[in-house]
Amino acid sequence: MTKIAVAKGDGIGPEIMKAVIEIFNAANVPLEYEYVDMGKWVFDKGYSNGMTPEAQETIESLGILFKGPMETPKGKGVKSVNVTARKTWNTYANKRVFQTLHGVDTVFSKAGIPIDLTIVRENIEDTYGGIEHMLTQDVALARRFITRPGSLQVIKYAFEMAKKKGTKRITCGHKANIMKITDGLFLEVFYEVAKDYPELQADDVIVDDLCMKLVTRPDIFDVVVLTNLQGDIVSDLCAGLVGGLGFAPSANIGDHISIFEAVHGTAPDITGKNIANPTALLLSGLAMLRHLGYMRSASMIENALQYTLEQGVRTGDFGDRSKPALNTTDFAQAIIKNFNQLPAHNPRPMLEDKPVTQTVFKLEKNPMLLSNEEEYEKIVGVDIFLECEEQPMALADKALKHTTDLFKLVTISNRGTQVWPKGSVFTNLVNQYRCRFESVAETGLTQIDILELYKRMAGDFKICSTELLNMVGDKRMYSLAQGQ
Ligand code: NAI
Numbered sequence: 001m002t003k004i005a006v007a008k009g010d011g012i013g014p015e016i017m018k019a020v021i022e023i024f025n026a027a028n029v030p031l032e033y034e035y036v037d038m039g040k041w042v043f044d045k046g047y048s049n050g051m052t053p054e055a056q057e058t059i060e061s062l063g064i065l066f067k068g069p070m071e072t073p074k075g076k077g078v079k080s081v082n083v084t085a086r087k088t089w090n091t092y093a094n095k096r097v098f099q100t101l102h103g104v105d106t107v108f109s110k111a112g113i114p115i116d117l118t119i120v121r122e123n124i125e126d127t128y129g130g131i132e133h134m135l136t137q138d139v140a141l142a143r144r145f146i147t148r149p150g151s152l153q154v155i156k157y158a159f160e161m162a163k164k165k166g167t168k169r170i171t172c173g174h175k176a177n178i179m180k181i182t183d184g185l186f187l188e189v190f191y192e193v194a195k196d197y198p199e200l201q202a203d204d205v206i207v208d209d210l211c212m213k214l215v216t217r218p219d220i221f222d223v224v225v226l227t228n229l230q231g232d233i234v235s236d237l238c239a240g241l242v243g244g245l246g247f248a249p250s251a252n253i254g255d256h257i258s259i260f261e262a263v264h265g266t267a268p269d270i271t272g273k274n275i276a277n278p279t280a281l282l283l284s285g286l287a288m289l290r291h292l293g294y295m296r297s298a299s300m301i302e303n304a305l306q307y308t309l310e311q312g313v314r315t316g317d318f319g320d321r322s323k324p325a326l327n328t329t330d331f332a333q334a335i336i337k338n339f340n341q342l343p344a345h346n347p348r349p350m351l352e353d354k355p356v357t358q359t360v361f362k363l364e365k366n367p368m369l370l371s372n373e374e375e376y377e378k379i380v381g382v383d384i385f386l387e388c389e390e391q392p393m394a395l396a397d398k399a400l401k402h403t404t405d406l407f408k409l410v411t412i413s414n415r416g417t418q419v420w421p422k423g424s425v426f427t428n429l430v431n432q433y434r435c436r437f438e439s440v441a442e443t444g445l446t447q448i449d450i451l452e453l454y455k456r457m458a459g460d461f462k463i464c465s466t467e468l469l470n471m472v473g474d475k476r477m478y479s480l481a482q483g484q
Contacts (some may be wrong), residue, residue, distance in 0.1 A: 002292050002355065005059045007038035007051075009068020011266025014275035017068045019278040019332035020285050026336040029289065029297045030355075033066075034058055038082060040071040049088075051079030059089070065259045066288055068281065077128065080106045082261070083251065086123050091252035091259050093157040094149065096235045097287065101221045101279075103309030108218060115242055117214075118165070118223045120158040121231025123252055125150045128228050135464035137285045139432040146182040146227060149369030151189040158225040158252060159197045165221035166476035170292040171195075172204040173230060181479055186227055211237060239263060246317050249283035256363070262287040274327045274415045277315040279305065280366055282335075293349035296376040301335070306343035308335050311316035324381070353460075379445045381407070381438035382453065383478070389431050392419040399435050402456040406449055407437040410484050420482035431462060444471075 005427055006021075008014040015457035024031060036055035042048040050070065051059075059065045067084070072080040075366035086094075096116045100109055131143040155172075162170045172190040172458055176183040187204060194202035205213070207230045213220065214234070218241050248263035270276055282305060289298040313334045316325035348404060388395050392412055412420035413434045417427050424444050437453060439445045450468065457463060470477040 001032055001293075002064070002065055003062055004033060004064040004288070005036045005055075005062045006037050007067040007070075008282060009038075009066065009266065010040045010070055010071040011268050011271040013039070013068025013070070013266060014276055015272075015328050016262070016278040016281045017066075019328050020282050021300060022332050023282060024285065024297075024331075026303050027297050027339060029301075031289075031292075032296060032404045034275075036065075037084075037102075038067070039068065040073055043073050043081065049079075049084050049379045051085075052206040059257060061161075064256050064288065065257065066285060067259060067261045068370060069262060071262060071266045071268075083128060085259060086252050087128070089254055089257035090124060091254035091257060092122065092153045092240075093122040093253040094231065094235075094265065095119075095161065095253060095287070096121070096238070096248060097249045097250065097283075098242045099237075100236040100345075101247055101309050102306065102343065103312060103314075104247060105320075108241060113217075113219050113296060116237055117217045117218060117221050117241075118161070118225060119169075119231060119235040119238055120154065120161065120225040121235055122150065122154040122226070122228045124228070127230030133465075136383060136430075136432050136462075138430055139464075144182055146185050147369070148185060151186045151370070152193070152345050153255075154194045156188050157184075158195050158223060159200065159202075162200055162223040165223070167200070168198075169201045169203070169222040171201075171210075171221060171224045172206045172232060175207050175225050175228040175230065177206055183227065190225065191404070200430065206293055207234065208453070210234065214238065214241065217254060228334050231249070235263070240456075243318055246280055246315070247283070247434035248280050249287055251284065251287045253291075258291060260284045260291075271296060274329060275316050276328050277317050278328055278332060278353065279309075279315075284389050291356070293354040293356040297355070299348035299350050300339060302348050302440075303342055304312065304335050304338040304340070306345065306347070307338045307341040310343050310345070311338075315399075321467075328448050375472045378471045379439070379447070379450070379468050380471050381410075381436060381445070382450045383467045383469065384437065384454070384457055385464040385466065386433055386434045386435065387431055387464060388433050388461055392423060392433070395433055395435075396420045398460050399457065402453060403437065404456075405452070406440055406445065407436075407453055408440055409435060410438045411436045411481050413481035413484070416482050419480040421484065434481070436469070438469065439480045 008017045012345050036058050038051040038055050070081045096119045100115045122270045125145045127142045127144050135141050154405055161360055172187055174183040174187050174189045222256050246263035250261055250263045252259040262284050286302050310321055314325055315331050361478050401408050411418050414429045419427055
């Protein structure tokens, strides 16, 4: 028996959770449930992270959370409970499995093209830190973090999972041709990890090309690993390939705590009507059973689900519209009646249970993720982002006055495109520029040198932000401006 935390969620959450737990109970799944208070209704009671302290304590001690969808309260400054949960507990890998389900008609099922795809999406970093600022009243900036240790965690998980699953191919989706430093780092880590898995064919594809290939030949991919935002978009695209959100499960995997949930939201338009499709939450629950080693129960329930779908049994959101739709409760009962039936297509083998002993982790302090990069780092310049409505030449004249003998002004750019010393008069400008100053001497600069320059520039401009330009060995740790 394994005890897990269950949060019913908001909207259709309680309805679909009830249906799934009924299926689990009928199958004698060896789980015990501790219900926790989490979601919009908890937020409304004044808990700003959407969960009570008791809920947090229970989840942290049990290590597994099975959750229904939760509504993100509307309003500025309010963070999604779902994203908070994933980030607080460092569930760094979001695994979503997309498979052809017979009985769920799609373009590909009709064409006889089978889909069995797993998307692994990095779950913590990227723009999801939500660190955003208006630098001027016209210019918004989001920070995008891609880290070496964070990329390593998710990419290692993806390779290990691909190996266990017995897949042949693992692909990194990215945009490293444009984001050479951030996506470039993710891609570099991907190929570093690939060296430890020679049995897997590791390759990469630019994300736009990946999208085109997924909608034309989804069967050529096995496991695809991506950064957070690109993974978010690509995984919803894949949900569309297999029949929509009603069939998209999701597992958020961490070292200590893992969260299992459907991809879809609270479906406010159908809440309280008992007509929601519980399949995505059920598939997420099956992923949870397999994660816990309850292979037999998972296979038995999945075979019953597949058989039920093959019979044309459906809820209102999919299937043959000429056949009557069942409500959520009756759909769950139909699956229960079909326990021990085998589907005509891809029946799951009845593997032996291998229950995983849940280790309760008691952490004394926050884990610090560090890689072994210890090369000497040198400051070679600074980018100063400032507000200015003047033409590039006029701005350069003022900035050049501040260069002293330590700095030279090397480029000015606007929205990343160089406008000084060379540029085009056809480049549209906004009221925020970047002035790049580099060190005159080979020896490099100190932070105090940078502060002196900052003070001088601040006399003439509103400075929005600064970034140091660093070199590690002979590797430049910053990008060049377009046209530089
Ligand atoms: P949604 O996924 O709730 O609904 C989109 C459409 O799909 C609606 O027409 C809905 O009726 C339908 N739908 C979704 N799940 C269904 C199911 N199981 N059976 C039948 N039809 C289903 O997306 P929406 O409307 O953008 O978001 C509503 C709320 O859910 C928002 O507050 C959002 O923040 C939250 N949300 C929560 C998620 C989570 O808890 N992981 C994920 C996505 C959204």
